[in-house]
Amino acid sequence: MPVLRHTTNALGALPTSVRLTLFGAVAAAVALLPAASASASASAAEPGVGGYADPSYASAxxxxxxxxxxxxxxxxxSADPLCVEYxxxxxxxxxxxxxRFLLAEPARFAIAxxxxxxxxxxxWSVQATPGGTELVGWDGSYWFDKAEGSAAARVRNITVAGQPARxxxxxKVIRPYDARLADALVSDAAGVRVQLPVSGLC
Incomplete structure (x- = not known):
């Protein structure tokens, strides 16, 4: 596939430290939902109870x-629900x-x-240079409800080299640099919903 080859070549041309910074930053943020959800209890989340749906508190x-x-x-x-868009x-x-992205993430995580x-x-949009071709991009939606004991994630509008993509x-572009991020993208694009232990504090 020409688009994949072009994008992979563009990523490969970046210095190793640059690639690690880019994909380390993205992977850290994609991991937000499971990490934040797990904080509801020391118990592990139980896997999938169906595809993605917006939370029951969406109208609030x-x-x-x-x-x-x-x-x-x-x-x-103190916000409940806490709803943010980045x-x-x-x-x-x-x-x-x-x-700047990396510096902002700890505070965003601490709020969540x-x-x-x-x-x-x-x-999201990852590119090598300002105004350059978008190497990879997507829109994400991640939520949890500790009182209800549920969480869900989905990514949409995925692009590779500026073109719509699956x-x-x-x-495939990301996997050589971050296998966990690649797995998360595939999983979240399908839409995933999980059960969580209910938190007595909520």
Whole structure:
């Protein structure tokens, strides 16, 4: 496939440290849902009870929207449900976008973990240089409800080298650099919903 070859070559041409920064950053954020959900209890989540659906509290959400590298204020700790939307379209090493992304993620993660009901929408784009061809991109939706004992994730609008693509194509590009991220993309594109232990604190 020409698109996959072009994208893989573009990634391979990047210095190793740059590739690790890009895909390490993306993998850390894709891991947010399982990590945050697991905080509801020390017990492991039970696997799939069906495909993706928006949370039952969707109509109660007021989304707080944040730009590239922007962190939410601590005042959001009291929001229930906590619903956030993040722009992550500037994951680029050459202009510092990847670094800003990495610096923002710990605060975003810290806001999510204590929430009882949490819904995150985000919009991803990874590129080697500002204004360059988007190597990989997608839109994500991840939520959990510790009182109900459920969580779900889905990715949509996947692109490879700026062209619409299936999750498997994006995973093939990413797999040499981060196998866990590749697996997560394929799983989340299909839509996954899991049961969690109910939290008595919610």
């Amino acid at each position: 959400c007021t989304f707080h929207r944040y730009g590239e590298g922007e962190t939410p204020p601590l005042s959001l700790f 722009a992550k379209r500037d994951i680029t090493v050459a202009n510092g976008g990847a670094a 973990v204590p929430a009882c009901r949490y819904w995150q929408l985000d919009h 999750a498997e194509a994006a995973a």
